[in-house]
Amino acid sequence: MEFPEELKYTEEHEWVMVEEELAVIGITDFAQDSLGDVVFVELPEVGTFLEAGKAFGVVESVKAVSDIYAPISGTVEEINDDLVDAPEIINTSPYEDGWMIKIRMADAGDADNLMDAEAYQALIAEES
Amino acid sequence: MKKTPLNQIHRELGARMVDFGGWDMPVQYSGVIEEHLVVRQAAGLFDVSHMGEIEVTGPGALAFIQHLTINDAAKLADNQIQYSAFCYPEGGVVDDVTLYRFNERRFLFCVNASNTDKDFAWMQQVLSESAMTDVTLNNRSAEFAQIALQGPKAEEILSSLTDVPLADIVYYHFHEGVVAGVKMIISRTGYTGEDGFELYLPASAAVEVWRRLMATGAPHGLLPIGLGARDTLRLEKGYALYGHELSRDISPLEAGLAWITKLDKLDFVGKAALVKQKADGVQRRRIGLVLQERGVPREGYPIFDGDREVGVVTSGTMSPTLKIGIALALVEPAAAGIDNELQVAVRNRRMGAKVVRPPFVQ
Numbered sequence A: 001m002e003f004p005e006e007l008k009y010t011e012e013h014e015w016v017m018v019e020e021e022l023a024v025i026g027i028t029d030f031a032q033d034s035l036g037d038v039v040f041v042e043l044p045e046v047g048t049f050l051e052a053g054k055a056f057g058v059v060e061s062v063k064a065v066s067d068i069y070a071p072i073s074g075t076v077e078e079i080n081d082d083l084v085d086a087p088e089i090i091n092t093s094p095y096e097d098g099w100m101i102k103i104r105m106a107d108a109g110d111a112d113n114l115m116d117a118e119a120y121q122a123l124i125a126e127e128s
Numbered sequence B: 001m002k003k004t005p006l007n008q009i010h011r012e013l014g015a016r017m018v019d020f021g022g023w024d025m026p027v028q029y030s031g032v033i034e035e036h037l038v039v040r041q042a043a044g045l046f047d048v049s050h051m052g053e054i055e056v057t058g059p060g061a062l063a064f065i066q067h068l069t070i071n072d073a074a075k076l077a078d079n080q081i082q083y084s085a086f087c088y089p090e091g092g093v094v095d096d097v098t099l100y101r102f103n104e105r106r107f108l109f110c111v112n113a114s115n116t117d118k119d120f121a122w123m124q125q126v127l128s129e130s131a132m133t134d135v136t137l138n139n140r141s142a143e144f145a146q147i148a149l150q151g152p153k154a155e156e157i158l159s160s161l162t163d164v165p166l167a168d169i170v171y172y173h174f175h176e177g178v179v180a181g182v183k184m185i186i187s188r189t190g191y192t193g194e195d196g197f198e199l200y201l202p203a204s205a206a207v208e209v210w211r212r213l214m215a216t217g218a219p220h221g222l223l224p225i226g227l228g229a230r231d232t233l234r235l236e237k238g239y240a241l242y243g244h245e246l247s248r249d250i251s252p253l254e255a256g257l258a259w260i261t262k263l264d265k266l267d268f269v270g271k272a273a274l275v276k277q278k279a280d281g282v283q284r285r286r287i288g289l290v291l292q293e294r295g296v297p298r299e300g301y302p303i304f305d306g307d308r309e310v311g312v313v314t315s316g317t318m319s320p321t322l323k324i325g326i327a328l329a330l331v332e333p334a335a336a337g338i339d340n341e342l343q344v345a346v347r348n349r350r351m352g353a354k355v356v357r358p359p360f361v362q
Helices: A030-036 A110-114 A117-127 B005-014 B032-040 B061-068 B113-129 B156-161 B203-220 B226-237 B271-280
Strands: A014-019 A021-029 A038-042 A054-063 A065-069 A076-080 A102-107 B016-020 B023-028 B045-046 B052-057 B079-088 B093-103 B106-113 B138-141 B145-150 B174-179 B183-189 B196-202 B284-291 B303-304 B308-318 B325-331 B339-347 B349-356
Touching: A014 A110, A014 B045, A054 B113, A076 B032, A076 B203, A102 A110, A102 B303, A117 B308, B005 B203, B023 B226, B032 B045, B032 B226, B052 B061, B052 B113, B061 B106, B079 B113, B093 B113, B093 B156, B113 B284, B113 B308, B145 B156, B145 B203, B183 B203, B226 B308, B226 B325, B284 B339, B325 B349
Parallel strands: none
Antiparallel strands: A014 A021, A021 A102, A038 A054, A054 A065, A076 A102, B016 B023, B045 B145, B052 B106, B052 B138, B079 B093, B093 B106, B145 B196, B174 B183, B183 B196, B284 B325, B284 B349, B303 B308, B303 B339, B308 B325, B339 B349
16 A cells, blocks of 8 residues: 655545645545445535545445545535546546645644554554 | 454455454455456355354254244255245344255254354244254354365356266256365355355365365466455345344334245234334335446435435445446435436435335346
8 A cells, every 4th residue: 555755645545645734535545445445536616615634525335335534624625527427537546636725824834733644654554 | 353263364465444333354355346246257266154153953943933033944955045034023024134044953044143152042932932852952153164266167167177067057056065075065055146155164264175176266266256346246136134124113124124034824923013113004115226327325314306305224334346326325216216216315416316116236
């Protein structure tokens, strides 16, 4: 399983890539593997304000429904439309083609509170 | 947790294991969708050793079974199998079962794993209340492993491990013969809607037979299949699963099993209640639903006809074959018409769904 060094991570198994005031968000390799085959993704509309810690979408596998939580607050700039018709991309490319949303951060400093790859790996080692 | 004789194999294969009604079972190996599709296109191997096997023997075996079950067991010839059920006197279902007839004095029930103890106790109770003395019940579940080989390549794979003329075993019939050097029951049945076999063999031989089947089947694309795909495969065919489409609170008439409920048979447990239910009309009917937009209907989601709540999803999934959401549901008879447009409440949204007659996949 991969956990790129350049990303930040949450306890709810989202990843965040910060690009100045923008943050790209998806779910981790560990999350997609635990879910199994992803068959449905529900994402917010562009322009929606997301509050850190609140659910902003849903990812469903054959067997399970899972909320996706906003790692940081901000306004949705862009969503990954490809996931609507091909949600399985989340399984095959969780960090790249499987990105979910791009938000404009309310406070760019929020990302500093998230885990780095090492801390996240320690967390999932505990969970599994 | 209870373990089947193949537990170590599942672990070696890296299966994801879950607690399934007290059994430590593989839910998936390579992935539910891949496993599902390989059964439809080639073949899959399932460990179903958790299923229970209860034998009924003695001169009164047939008469007892006629009293116990809702289908007409007198129609069975030797080496034939029948889908049936046990009902409570109130008409709810104790379990749905398959019944194997060896001869007039010897039958075997294959029952749902988590119901085995309940079923055996129920059979003993029905027997003791019947005053029959020439019947013996034997719960042989621990002696048997059960392996299902399912898919269009099943016969070809099995034929290279046995001299039994498999083409002569027609659907819902069985033969006692040797496969991979082991004497077993070769049953042309399954829970996937594909051609295939369910093999009942001594628990001690399970690992060896599994390995031989996998080795023989691998060139044909055979993969091990977990309970996740077992569920999506049966759902696409509209097969009922106990605890979902059937329960103590759901009668076979409501559950779409009128075809195995032989109300013209002499008395059987539950008959009076079922005759009355049929005369009065059922309050709910089992239907199939196909979502009209992308989404996954799941057990417990309410169903609406406009503003009115008319029922509930009993099982649902994203169909791996059709790539759309499908569900089995119980709804008011007035809402159950084929092609009727209903709505499934998927979390905070209502999604359009059309009533169909299962199977969803031919």
